[in-house]
Amino acid sequence: MTLQQAETYIREYQKLLAEDTRRGSRRNPTLLPTSKDNLVRAIKLQIAQLYYINANTDEMLKPLVDAALFVDSFSDMPFDSMAFIECMQQRRAEINEFQLDVLKIDRGSRFFWQRVYALTGVTFETKRTTLIDNLKLRFGLGVKNVTPPPSTLGRPASGRISLD
Numbered sequence: 001m002t003l004q005q006a007e008t009y010i011r012e013y014q015k016l017l018a019e020d021t022r023r024g025s026r027r028n029p030t031l032l033p034t035s036k037d038n039l040v041r042a043i044k045l046q047i048a049q050l051y052y053i054n055a056n057t058d059e060m061l062k063p064l065v066d067a068a069l070f071v072d073s074f075s076d077m078p079f080d081s082m083a084f085i086e087c088m089q090q091r092r093a094e095i096n097e098f099q100l101d102v103l104k105i106d107r108g109s110r111f112f113w114q115r116v117y118a119l120t121g122v123t124f125e126t127k128r129t130t131l132i133d134n135l136k137l138r139f140g141l142g143v144k145n146v147t148p149p150p151s152t153l154g155r156p157a158s159g160r161i162s163l164d
Contacts, residue, residue, distance in 0.1 A: 001122050003049055006042035009033050013042075014067055029074040036071050040091075041120045043068045047095070048102050048116040061099075068095050 012033040020027060032039060043064050050056040050064075072087040098119060105115050 001038065001041060001045065003045060006045040006049075009039055009042040010046055010064070010067065013039055014063065017067060017070060027074045032074050036074065039071055040068060040094075041122055044095070044098050044120045045116065045122070047099060048113075048120075051099075051102050052107050052112065054107075065092070065095055068092075 016031055016033075029036070034042070046064055047056070047061065050060050069088045069091050072084065072091065101119055102116065105112055109115070
């Protein structure tokens with residue numbers, strides 16, 4: 001997930017929250033622009049980006065934290081009120097812990113974004129690596145079936161490497 005994708009997901013999700021005024025009731029999870037986990041990762045990436053550009057003020061962070069709290073309201077099964085409140089408290093603790101972890105990272109470090117991606121659990125591959133791996137699998141490159149050499153002079157093979 002890139003920062004642009006994260007911004008797009010958050011923008012669509014916040015528009016969805018603004019259209020629906022039912023703050024604590026169950027909502028259809030198919031309305032979400034992506035899965036709940038990806039949405040929470042996107043919110044975390046946006047929080048890290050605000051820290052990186054030194055814009056992590058309360059007025060900038062509050063809409064993101066509030067949006068993260070209501071992610072669990074998109075569920076197939078209805079929540080009882082205690083379970084929903086517990087989910088919200090767990091999300092708030094998760095977001096607060098992430099913010100503290102991001103504050104520990106030096107924003108001038110060359111590996112800032114690598115550490116942030118590791119904290120959020122975002123995995124990424126380059127297109128080149130993926131393309132090469134797919135070609136190897138498709139054409140069977142790199143896969144070698146080694147057949148043992150025939151034994152010579154009636155002796156069993158000793159597991160040595162034969163030289164050409």
